[in-house]
Amino acid sequence: MSKTQPIVRVAVVFHSGYGHTAKQAQAVAAGAATVTGTETQLIPVESAEASWGDLEHADAIVFGAPTYMAGPSAQFKAFQDASSRKVLATGFKWRDKIAAGFSNSGSRSGDKLATLIQIALFAAQHGMHWVNLGLPPANNSSTGSDADLNRLGFFLGAGAQSNVDQGPDVAPPESDLTTARHLGQRVALVASQFARGRVV
Numbered sequence: 001m002s003k004t005q006p007i008v009r010v011a012v013v014f015h016s017g018y019g020h021t022a023k024q025a026q027a028v029a030a031g032a033a034t035v036t037g038t039e040t041q042l043i044p045v046e047s048a049e050a051s052w053g054d055l056e057h058a059d060a061i062v063f064g065a066p067t068y069m070a071g072p073s074a075q076f077k078a079f080q081d082a083s084s085r086k087v088l089a090t091g092f093k094w095r096d097k098i099a100a101g102f103s104n105s106g107s108r109s110g111d112k113l114a115t116l117i118q119i120a121l122f123a124a125q126h127g128m129h130w131v132n133l134g135l136p137p138a139n140n141s142s143t144g145s146d147a148d149l150n151r152l153g154f155f156l157g158a159g160a161q162s163n164v165d166q167g168p169d170v171a172p173p174e175s176d177l178t179t180a181r182h183l184g185q186r187v188a189l190v191a192s193q194f195a196r197g198r199v200v
């Protein structure tokens, strides 16, 4: 890349107990990869211990967790807690990075908003710049449907819903994965704008 088009690194850190949120995470990364000059990395929280260095070098980190009992899963929360010692205490290393979030759950609401709010606050504690979903709500009129982009009507981040009797081969549905790809692309674009600004 030229000096005016720096490479932008987008990391997607996620937990998924049964594979559904992993599908959403893969879609976020795929969306980010559509932006020229973007390198993406998918990091399951189980691998986070080996990935603190990668996260330090990322321009943007997208955080994703399934909603379990009205908040991020315990495994994702453990990753968040570990970041206090690994990131905050060692020099506020994520300050001024781009951040965004996503969550998947069994119910259409399922209280995913609580998870997204928690993730946004977590990013704020790290001094990161939050990127919202940037889509109008959909599936909210007589002509709307579950095939709509942002069918669940989130603003803060990307939501997905996976029927609890379906595996990750079919859930969440394509509309939620397209919504996740949109978020990834938006994050990569914003990260690219920030990176160009730093060059200037």
Ligand SMILES: Cc1cc2nc3c(=O)[nH]c(=O)nc-3n(C[C@H](O)[C@H](O)[C@H](O)COP(=O)(O)O)c2cc1C
Residues within 6 Å of the ligand: 015, 016, 017, 018, 019, 020, 021, 022, 066, 067, 068, 069, 070, 071, 104, 105, 106, 107, 108, 109, 110, 111, 161, 162, 164
């Ligand atoms: C311990 C536990 C708690 C859950 N709590 C919620 C919840 O609060 N709201 C909801 O809609 N679904 C809830 N679910 C359903 C999951 O969010 C849903 O199955 C999701 O697709 C799981 O994602 P995963 O396969 O990435 O783990 C819960 C599932 C588990 C296992």
